[in-house]
Amino acid sequence: MWTEKYRPKRLEDIVNQSDIIKGITNLVRSPDIPHMLFSGPAGVGKTTAALCIAMEILGDEWRKNTLELNASDERGIKMVRERVKEFAASVKLATDKDFDKPKIIILDEADEMTSEAQTALRRIIEDSARTTRFIIICNYLSQIIEPIQSRCVVFRFTRLPKADVIEHLKMIAAKEKVKADEKALEQIYDSTGGDLRHSINVMQAAAGMGAVNAANVNAAIGLSGRSKVGDILKLALAGKFNEARIKLLELTQVYGMSETDFLKYANQEAYDMKLENPGEFAALMAEYDYRLASGAHPEIQLAALLAQLGRLKKN
Template identity: 35%
Template structure:
């Protein structure tokens, strides 16, 4: 037994010496850099690196110059740069070292109760301001970032309102959320609201192309555009898909078929088959839904791609498209509530068939 522990200690010491030697040669830094997810590796480091969101960036630049920052409320779709923007602003305002002491970042979806607000947030908000870096603006206040603030309970938001008022002279708050309607009005009225919109397609393509070139991923024509289109404006999802695709290609070039397989897109012939079943009888719709179930395609993805096909269909009139879109909305609501996928898709197929065949 003693020999076993001695061998384990010797192996651990040898591994430590090897790590130290790699660190001296700079190999450890390269390995750590390769292990960093690309979403974090290419996250904007300063306010000038933020892609799109020109209006928000312009206002924050002015706040940086005047050192006068209000309470902030960032809202919009996921993957549009809300959290990255406020973190980049904090680095520009305090410097990378001082920002660790002056910024408190909490994910409100995990820590969303009133106890967290009364203890952790309140204690940080009322603490004295740490010494700033003379090379940066370093205004005399701290920043509390509450990510996913729309997941906070109503009581926690009500408690946060009083803390924002009481310690506003030494602490600024930035609430980050996807749905501004879930923030109580007394809290939202104390913040300057900034809406983050989905990135324009050309800017998202340019950003993903930059990441692909930096990482040496060879992309064929249309591959980057397909990544961006499937991400639906979420730059974070597109970057993660690119990193996953880079593991899949392994020296070959990334094409649109690989991207479609990676993101789980349903092949166009399957969607066209569903569309063609509307012109046939109920048995054809039943067979089409059964084939979808056997293939394992998720109903939410079927619904999204079928919606795009309906919008582009020239054989349907505007009123028919509107009725089918409302039908899809009801089916989507039922799926979100936990309804059976096969039954909902069959209901969609039968009702859409009646709408499509109506004169």
């Protein structure tokens, strides 16, 4: 995967986000490194920055002294507590006796944790503060409880601008020795909206078809985007909720499609399908569009939408 192959290893190689990177670089070099909280949309460098920080602080010892936890995998706070406790207590395996760096815990998708779990996390952060530093990552800052926010230096990552994405794609294309048209690259940006991971994936898919040109990019976007959304809609409308939901998670988490894009494509696909009851469908879409816009949890909302679509058919 090009996204992994070209994931920056040093803070200064991260594309754009320059104010954030400057701020982080200063903190990382200060004698007392604080906890940090990163928020922002998918595929813009949050996890990458956290890994770069670990490498910068810990050097060659970074792997042994960094714990990566995914809050949404390890559902219960109990699990987080045990893993953190064990990790914080474990002897540092540094070869150098004077090694006095903190251990680093990267807690990804922290906004998936309930507020009770976050309250417990706050205690864990305090209890292990002597030896560890947390880098907490989320998409929605509003879903992180205030006491955690106030214990961290907060950095808000933003979608990447067109010029930076295109330049980065050109760099990768040159290294991979594939031809990439300017127009095709612009098209990639326009359909991925500043999500660099998604952009790189689309370019790799197009390159796999021979060259990064308009036709292949279109096909790659079609393959990845609209037509997959169409398949999910069909499953949902047929009442196959579980299958539809698994495909949805694949699309949003593995492929990195944003939830609002999902709604957008679902809308386009549905009208091409000539539904029996387009009015009810439109009302449902409007309802869930509104819920997402007002900040409700996207994964839960889209799953609920799929469930509602299944009922639509039966009625």
